[in-house]
Amino acid sequence: MACAFTEWRRIKMSVVVHGSPLSPFTRKVTLVAMEKGISFESKDINPYNPPDHFESISPLKRIPILTDGAFRLNDSSAIAAYLDAAFPSPNGTIIPTEPKALGYALWIEEYADTALFGDISQGVFRPTFINQMRGEPIDTQMIEEAVRNKLPVRFQYLESEISGKKYFSENRLTVADIAVYAQLANLDHAGQLPEQVSYPYLMGHYSQMKARETSKALSSQESRYLKFMLSQLKSSLSVDGSA
């Protein structure tokens, strides 16, 4: 008798998120799909070791990419908007329609995607994990510079925006909350989240987002993936004799 997992694998999903588990933009669209209850499949693409003809499916050579049958879309914000419009859900929309709430949610999403991403990715994630994956030492100086001088500005702004609130926009879950969480989760993987006492509302928001069933399921998969990647690296270094 075929097990449930085999049966599930036989069902061809029309919606596919092509990305990588530790990419914050892949995490954003994956969470949008999960929160909306969309059935989808995830397929791995490493943009730093891309498949042949990557540019033909991703003109900016970035992940994530969404396919829905023959339809293909790039950019996490465009993908989130598409999923929200194309798959009405009893859980409601994740992109507000009221003009001010809409504008504000998209602004917070943009702030997370650009400013927060830049400082976390360049300042913490890459010098921690990409260095290790390349067999290079962790760049503690770069991490300290980001944690001490760059990230506090980002956190202060977001703390002031979320202060006194549970969610960023419309007092309910929107793409703004998912986008901020998606970036901070990489700081969490690197063990560099700020203390709750320094940014009580922002860290409260993060904890509440992390406790959602969708985030919990994804986060444990990501931790397993990270552990596996780092263990592969350790064994390749010891086979090499270079560690």
Ligand SMILES: N[C@@H](CCC(=O)N[C@@H](CS)C(=O)NCC(=O)O)C(=O)O
């Ligand atoms: N604005 C894009 C940004 C996507 C992005 O920068 N993805 C990263 C991975 S997290 C990437 O593919 N980087 C490859 C590169 O920069 O060459 C989006 O929202 O999807």
